[in-house]
Amino acid sequence: xxxxxxxxxxxxxxxxxxxxxxxxxxxxxxxxxxxxxxxxxxxxxxxxxxxxxxxxxxxxxxxxxxxxxxxxxxxxxxxxxxxxxxxxxxxxxxxxxxxxxxxxxxxxxxxxxxxxxxxxxxxxxxxxxxxxxxxxxxxxxxxxxxxxxxxxxxxxxxxxx
Amino acid sequence: xxxxxxxxxxxxxxxxxxxxxxxxxxxxxxxxxxxxxxxxxxxxxxxxxxxxxxxxxxxxxxxxxxxxxxxxxxxxxxxxxxxxxxxxxxxxxxxxxxxxxxxxxxxxxxxxxxxxxxxxxxxxxxxxxxxxxxxxxxxxxxxxxxxxxxxxxxxxxxxxxxxxxxxxxxxxxxxxxxxxxxxxxxxxxxxxxxxxxxxxxxxxxxxxxxxxxxxxxxxxxxxxxxxxxxxxxxxxxxxxxxxxxxxxxxxxxxxxxxxxxxxxxxxxxxxxxxxxxxxxxxxxxxxxxxxxxxxxxxxxxxxxxxxxxxxxxxxxxxxxxxxxxxxxxxxxxxxxxxxxxxxxxxxxxxxxxxxxxxxxxx
Numbered sequence: 001x002x003x004x005x006x007x008x009x010x011x012x013x014x015x016x017x018x019x020x021x022x023x024x025x026x027x028x029x030x031x032x033x034x035x036x037x038x039x040x041x042x043x044x045x046x047x048x049x050x051x052x053x054x055x056x057x058x059x060x061x062x063x064x065x066x067x068x069x070x071x072x073x074x075x076x077x078x079x080x081x082x083x084x085x086x087x088x089x090x091x092x093x094x095x096x097x098x099x100x101x102x103x104x105x106x107x108x109x110x111x112x113x114x115x116x117x118x119x120x121x122x123x124x125x126x127x128x129x130x131x132x133x134x135x136x137x138x139x140x141x142x143x144x145x146x147x148x149x150x151x152x153x154x155x156x157x158x159x160x161x
Numbered sequence: 162x163x164x165x166x167x168x169x170x171x172x173x174x175x176x177x178x179x180x181x182x183x184x185x186x187x188x189x190x191x192x193x194x195x196x197x198x199x200x201x202x203x204x205x206x207x208x209x210x211x212x213x214x215x216x217x218x219x220x221x222x223x224x225x226x227x228x229x230x231x232x233x234x235x236x237x238x239x240x241x242x243x244x245x246x247x248x249x250x251x252x253x254x255x256x257x258x259x260x261x262x263x264x265x266x267x268x269x270x271x272x273x274x275x276x277x278x279x280x281x282x283x284x285x286x287x288x289x290x291x292x293x294x295x296x297x298x299x300x301x302x303x304x305x306x307x308x309x310x311x312x313x314x315x316x317x318x319x320x321x322x323x324x325x326x327x328x329x330x331x332x333x334x335x336x337x338x339x340x341x342x343x344x345x346x347x348x349x350x351x352x353x354x355x356x357x358x359x360x361x362x363x364x365x366x367x368x369x370x371x372x373x374x375x376x377x378x379x380x381x382x383x384x385x386x387x388x389x390x391x392x393x394x395x396x397x398x399x400x401x402x403x404x405x406x407x408x409x410x411x412x413x414x415x416x417x418x419x420x421x422x423x424x425x426x427x428x429x430x431x432x433x434x435x436x437x438x439x440x441x442x443x444x445x446x447x448x449x450x451x452x453x454x455x456x457x458x459x460x461x462x463x464x465x466x467x468x469x470x471x472x473x474x475x476x477x478x479x480x481x482x483x484x485x486x487x488x489x490x491x492x493x494x495x496x497x498x499x500x501x502x503x504x505x506x507x508x509x510x511x512x513x514x515x516x517x518x519x520x521x522x523x
Contacts, residue, residue: 046493046494048225048494053219053224054220054224079219079225080223080490081491082218082490
C-alpha cells in the first residue's frame with residue numbers, strides 16, 4: 001500500500017471533491033460532511049468517470065406515492081447512465097451488495113506527520129467543483145516555527161492505495 | 162473520458178474503417194449559430210424548439226465531457242474529437258444533432274426553415290472541420306414537400322450521408338402523406354433515419370398508445386413503442402415495395418423487440434396478407450433487407466449470452482450498427498458497451514454494416 005498526500009484539508013471542504021491520478025488510477029477524494037472518502041473513478045458498469053458526476057442525495061419510500069429525500073450530499077451519480085453510489089461505502093443504491101465502486105482509505109494527518117502534498121497530486125490533479133490548489137504547495141509557506149505549528153499548521157488529506 | 166478508452170487506434174489511411182459511430186450529437190453553443198441561417202421572416206422567432214416536460218434527475222448531457230464547468234459538451238468539432246473521436250479511435254461519426262424535435266412544431270413553414278438553417282450550420286461549421294464527421298439532412302416530416310426539397314438540395318453534398326427525422330409524429334410514417342420524403346431520399350440514394358426526441362410533445366402522439374407516462378423513467382422505458390409503430394406502418398403500407406432501394410435506420414429505439422415484431426408480423430401475414438396484397442414476401446424479409454438498428458442504449462439482459470442470442474434472432478450481422486449517443490447520459494462506450502463478440506460479428510456491428518449502408522470508403 002502506498003501513501004499519497006493530497007492537499008491541506010482546508011482545500012477540500014465539505015461537499016467538495018478532488019480527482020487525482022495515483023498509481024495509474026484515477027481516484028475521487030470526497031469530503032462528505034467533514035468525513036473523507038475515496039472512490040475509484042471508474043464505474044463498474046462501463047468504466048465511465050463515476051466521480052465526475054453530480055453529488056446529491058437520493059430518495060426512499062415508505063409506500064407507493066410517498067417519497068423522502070435522503071442521504072443528501074452522500075450520493076454521487078455517474079455521468080453515464082446515472083447509476084447512484086454511496087460516497088461513504090462505494091455501494092450502489094440499486095444493488096448495494098453486488099454492485100459497488102472500489103474504495104480506498106483516506107484520512108487526515110497532522111502536518112508534521114503528513115509532509116508536503118505529492119508532486120503528482122498537487123500538479124496533475126483534476127479539480128471538480130473546487131479550485132485547484134495554488135501552484136506552490138501551500139505547506140511551503142507555513143510558519144515552520146515549532147511552537148506555532150499546532151496552532152497554524154493544517155491537517156493534510158492522505159490517501160492510501 | 163472513461164478509463165480504458167484508447168484501446169483502439171484509428172484505422173490507417175487506406176485501411177478499412179474499424180469503428181463507425183452512428184449517433185453522435187453535436188450542439189450549437191448559441192442560438193445565433195442557427196439563427197443566422199434563418200430567413201428574415203423567421204428571424205424574430207429565433208430557435209423555438211419544444212422542451213421536454215420530463216426531468217432527468219442527473220441531466221441529459223454527460224458532465225464529464227463538458228469543456229468547462231457549466232458548458233455543454235459537443236458544441237465544437239474540437240470537443241467532439243478530443244472527448245470522443247480521438248480517445249476511441251473512431252473512423253467516422255454520423256452527426257445527429259439536437260433538433261429532430263422540430264417535427265413536433267405545428268408551424269410547418271417555420272419547422273422547414275429551421276431544418277434548412279440547421280443543415281446549413283452543419284454544412285458550414287461542422288463537416289469541413291473534421292473528415293471523420295458525416296452529416297444527416299434534418300427534415301420536417303410534417304411538411305413532406307419541403308422535406309423533399311431539403312433532401313435534394315443538401316443531398317448534392319456527399320458529406321451528408323442520410324436523411325434524419327424524429328420518431329414521434331402525428332400519424333404513422335408508412336402513410337402516403339410522407340412518401341415525397343421517401344421518393345426524394347431514394348432518388349438521392351440516402352437512407353432515412355429516425356431518432357427519438359421529446360416524443361409525446363407538440364403535435365406528436367403520446368409515446369405509447371397507453372397515454373402520457375408519469376416520469377422521465379417511465380417515458381424513457383417506452384420510447385421503443387413509437388419505433389415499433391413506425392416500422393410496422395412502413396412495412397405494411399408498402400413503403401419498401403414502392404421504393405425498393407430505400408433503407409431506413411432506427412436510431413436509439415432499442416432492438417430487443419425486433420425479433421418479437423418480425424415474428425408477429427410474419428405469423429399474422431400468413432392469415433391476414435389479403436389486407437396488404439402488395440407485400441410480396443414475409444414482412445420480416447423487408448425489415449432485414451431495408452432496416453438498420455443502432456446499438457445504443459445496448460440491451461442489458463441478466464445473462465450476456467442472451468444478448469448474443471438476440472443478435473442472432475435479429476440478423477445483427479446485417480442489421481445492427483454501433484452507436485454511442487455521445488455526449489448523452491445514457492451513451493455506450495465503444496470499448497465497454499457491448500459484450501465480447503466473435504471477430505466477424507464485431508466487425509459487422511462496429512463498422513462494416515455502417516460502411517455498406519453509407520457507402521463509405523473501404
